[in-house]
Amino acid sequence: DIQMTQSPSSVSASVGDRVTITCRASQGISTWLAWYQQKPGKAPKLLIYAASSLQSGVPSRFSGTGSGTDFTLTISSLQPEDFATYYCQQTNSFPRTFGQGTKVEIK
Amino acid sequence: EVQLVETGGGLIQPGGSLRLSCAASGFTVSSNYMSWVRQAPGKGLDWVSVIYSGGSTYYADSVKGRFTISRDNSNNTVDLQMSSLRAEDTAVYYCARVGTGGRAFDIWGQGTMVTVSS
Numbered sequence: 446d447i448q449m450t451q452s453p454s455s456v457s458a459s460v461g462d463r464v465t466i467t468c469r470a471s472q473g474i475s476t477w478l479a480w481y482q483q484k485p486g487k488a489p490k491l492l493i494y495a496a497s498s499l500q501s502g503v504p505s506r507f508s509g510t511g512s513g514t515d516f517t518l519t520i521s522s523l524q525p526e527d528f529a530t531y532y533c534q535q536t537n538s539f540p541r542t543f544g545q546g547t548k549v550e551i552k
Numbered sequence: 553e554v555q556l557v558e559t560g561g562g563l564i565q566p567g568g569s570l571r572l573s574c575a576a577s578g579f580t581v582s583s584n585y586m587s588w589v590r591q592a593p594g595k596g597l598d599w600v601s602v603i604y605s606g607g608s609t610y611y612a613d614s615v616k617g618r619f620t621i622s623r624d625n626s627n628n629t630v631d632l633q634m635s636s637l638r639a640e641d642t643a644v645y646y647c648a649r650v651g652t653g654g655r656a657f658d659i660w661g662q663g664t665m666v667t668v669s670s
Contacts (some may be wrong), residue, residue, distance in 0.1 A: 446613075468592045479656035481597075488646055488660035489589075489597065495654030532597055536655035541587070541599040 447471050447535050451544035457552040465519040468533035468549045471514045477537035480509055480518045483546075484529045492531075493518065523549070554578035556647045561664030568668075569635040574647030574661055576628050585650035586630040587657060588621065590643035590666075598643070602650065603630060615641075626646055637668045 446523055448471035468478065476496035481489040491500045493509035496516060508519040526552055527546050533544040560572040574586070588600040601611045601621040609621050620633040630647060644663040651658030 460553075477654060479654060483597075488662055489657070490660070491651070491656050491658050494651065494656035494658075498653055500653075500656075500658065513616075534597070534599075534656070540612045541602070543599065546596045550594040 446540055447474065447538060447542055449533055449535055449542050449544040451531075451533055451547050453547060454545065455548040455550060457550045458523050459552045460523055460525055462523045464523055464527075464549060466518045466531055466533075468511075468516045468518070468544050470514045470516075470535055470537075474535045474537035476512045477535055478509070478511065478516050479534045479536055480507075481532045481534065482527075482529045483532065489532065494536075509514075509518075520549075556649065556659055556661035556665040558645065559667045560646050561645065563667045563669065564637055564669050566638060566668055568637050570637065570666060572634065572645055572647075572664060572666070573634075574630045574632075576630070576649070579649070579659075580625075581620075581623055581628050581630050584623045585655075586621075586623070587648045587650055588630075588632050589648055589657070590608040590641075591646070591663075592643045595643075600645070601617070601632065602643045613625040634666070637666075639668050642666060642668045 450469045478496045482495040483489040497509045532546045587602040603621045618636045646663045647661040648657035649659040
């Protein structure tokens with residue numbers, strides 16, 4: 446199975462800050478990588494697919510980069526509605542493993 | 553409107569069986585890949601199973617042989633039959649559509665809670 450490791454596990458930031466979350470795969474997955482946002486009590490929401498493609502309707506302050514084993518999700522200017530937990534997921538092979546999550550908290 | 557609605561969750565004793573259903577609207581499940589993902593209380597996301605449009609199915613090792621994913625084209629639903637349930641199966645179960653972009657899960661249901669406890 447491919448292991449997905451996110452860092453950091455949590456980050457405290459202020460509105461307007463630039464936030465970067467990294468995700469590392471235990472083996473190469475090309476660009477088969479998705480990012481999701483989840484708020485408490487809600488279903489996850491797709492932000493980025495194929496490592497860098499922005500899902501329709503998602504604000505442009507979200508961006509994704511990477512290929513192979515190392516990936517990043519960047520929020521260019523954190524907004525109040527962005528405080529949530531973020532997950533990466535590899536879609537290269539089965540099982541479709543997720544990272545453990547990164548909680549973005551208010552500083 | 554494109555949406556997914558899960559039903560069927562509840563409290564079940566260890567060793568018991570439960571069937572979850574996911575009703576789709578705004579699109580046809582038979583033309584899409586459909587998946588189940590679960591989330592134990594306070595934990596991260598855990599992929600469970602997928603059914604391809606052609607009917608092929610795949611499972612996480614933790615549920616293989618105990619869970620079965622299927623599709624009812626007439627009702628436009630995707631079901632998850634769960635048997636030999638264990639305490640560690642306690643979770644919110646989400647149904648999700650696999651989008652055409654990067655095989656990511658682009659539409660999610662609101663989830664249904666399954667609690668396995670005596």
